[in-house]
Amino acid sequence: MVSGKTMKIAIGAMLCEGNSLTPVLTRLEDFDYAQGQAMYEKVAVADLLREQGCEIVPTLYAHALPGGAVVREDFLLLAGRLVEGLPREGLDGIWLYLHGAMCVEGIGSAEEYLLRRIREKVGASVPISLTLDFHADNSDAIPKLCNVITGYRTAPHRDREEAQRRGVELLLRCIRGRLLPRPQLTRADVIVCGDAVQTDLEPLKGIMEMAEEMERLPGMLSVQVFNGQPWIDEPYTGPNFVATHEWDERLALDCARRLARRFYEVRHEFRFLVQAAQPREAVRLAMEAKEPLVFLSDSGDNTTAGAPGDNACLLKRLQEEGAKGVLVAGIADAGACDACYAARLGDEMTLRVGGSLSAESESAVITGRLIHRGDILSYQNNNAGPSATLDCGDMTVVITKNRASMCRPDIFASIGLDFRRFHIVAVKLGYLFPELEEEADLAILALTPGASCERLEDMHLKRIRRPMFPLEDDFLEAPAED
Structure with missing residues (x-):
């Protein structure tokens, strides 16, 4: 309650981790x-707002698997609906759950565009709280368009709900x-690529602890570390640090600068x-491993980082090396998937899979029995969407009609697969x-x-700031200060 009045809070969510390098x-x-x-x-804040006696104004929730740039017309449709759902007057605050x-297409930062549209409608006096992914690439304008910025504090992400609730609080x-x-x-x-940056391990663990200590300062609302999404070709790509104090902007800026300085100092320690290993060597390491369950990550075609998911490069290396007890989970190929749906369960099929979305992706030929x-x-x-599974003897291959990510056990279970029956699971x-890390006896990253x-x-x-480590090194004693 504010002065005996029920607080009226608008909420909206729009998330998709972008990738500038994919044609999809x-x-x-x-x-x-x-x-x-x-x-x-779809969000974790409705109950909290009700508990606090707030009137909720819901707009929309839209969440896509990480991928390439959003088609301009489609984004403008979603952004328009969100903005239209906001009353021009009477709001006490707005909570937004965005990726960062x-x-x-033709716009760049979706978050900056959306915030500008919202400010044009509601003005500068309505507080806006922004909850973001740990991999947010924040443009310079974003902190000028909202009042509090926070986000996930774990990578791999385990605190999505906690971060949302913290943003509302x-x-x-x-x-x-x-306060504004x-x-x-x-x-x-x-x-630093995200796969070399995990929050529970050094050197990032120490940086996260620095941020937590700073956040305990009187009047400090949030001190947030963002690693950024490295596959975005923009000047604002990369690690960024955002501190929000109730009133002391100089203290907040000092905290953000200290975190940035420390990140630069430990840049050589990220591993x-x-x-x-390179693909063929990674396959050999997996084949020779004594551990019963080995997960082999196809890191260059990672759909959770926006890649197409159609590259059969790793599948071909597994074939060439004669790997056994392998589950390939999976390959995005609409044509091959359609062919499986045109056949009957139990049919023997020979298919070319892969290379259907990106000209840079390899394809491979598989022969097997359609089992699911x-x-x-x-x-x-x-x-x-649709999927098909082929038993190819020493290898089982999952084909999906759309881009997908088999990143959790329940996704395997949804198509009747027990990944624990295999020695090597390529993802x-x-x-x-x-959830998969808990299951894996060994994890290997194929480069x-x-x-x-x-x-x-x-x-x-081509558009990132320069100089930039690791393209250049030892160019500053500390990062340039804003």
């Missing part, structure tokens, strides 16, 4: 979508205290946290999601080519 655009049909009160089941690295604190804080952002001129057809669970916990991931390749030198980004 993200379209309206790729989004899991809910509008109005139907979005309450969503890119749009900070919004309510601002409303009750009649100004977040302060600075950057480190370092790009892959599992074995990493059915829809597969999505990354967002809805329906990812379109970088580091394993926590495959593709839109989510692990080396900045191989990305050929």
Whole structure:
């Protein structure tokens, strides 16, 4: 309550981790979508707002698997619906759940565009709290367009719900205290691929602890570390640090700068946290492993980093090396999947799979018996569309009609697969999601080519800031300060 008045809070969510290196655009049909009160089941804040006696104004929820730039017209449709759902007057605050690295054809930062549209409608006096992914690439304008910025504090992500609730709690604190804080952002001129950055391990663990200590300072609302999404070709790509104090902007900026300075200082300490090798060597390591269950990550074609998911490079290396007891989970190929649906269960089939979405992707020929057809669970916990499974003897291959990510055990279970029956499970991931990490006896990162390749030198980004580590080194004693 504010002065005896029920607080009126608008909520909206739009998430898609962008990738500038993939030719596969993200379209309206790729989004899991809910509008109005139907979005309450998709976000973790409705109960909290009700408990606080707030009147909720729901707009929309839209969440797509990471992918290429969103088609401009489709994004403008979603953004328009969200903005239209906001009353021009009478709001006490707005909570937005965005990704932070969503890119749009001809627009760039989806988050900046959306915030500008919202400010044009509601003005500057309505506090806006922004909850983001840990891999947010925040443009310079974003902290000028909202009042509190926070986000996930774990990678791999385990705190999505906690981060959402924290964003709402900070919004309510601002409303009750009649605060309009100004977040302060600075950057480190370092790009480290996400698979070498995990929050529970050094050197990032120490940086996260620094941020937590700073957040305990009197009046500090949030001190947030964002690693950024390295596959976005923009000047604002890379690690960014955002601190929000109730009123002391100089203190907030100092905290952000100290974090950026520390990130730069430890830039040489970031390492892959599992074995990493070129594709053929990675396959051999997996084949020779004594551990019963080995997960082999096709890191260059990681669909959770926006890659197409259609590259058969790793599948071909597994074939060439004669690997046995292998599950390939999976390959996106609409034509091959359609062919499986035109056949009968039990039929022997020879298919060329892969290379259907990107000219850079390899294809491979597989021969096997069709043992399963059915829809597969999505990354967002809805329906990812048709899939087919072929038993090829020493290898079992999953083919999906659409881009998909088999990043959790329940996704395997949704198509009747027990991955524990195999020695090697090849997945379109970088580091394993926590649920698979718990199952794996050994994880190996295959440094495959593709839109989510692990080396900045191989990305050929043209718009990022320069100098930038690791393309250049020792160019500053500390990162440039804003």
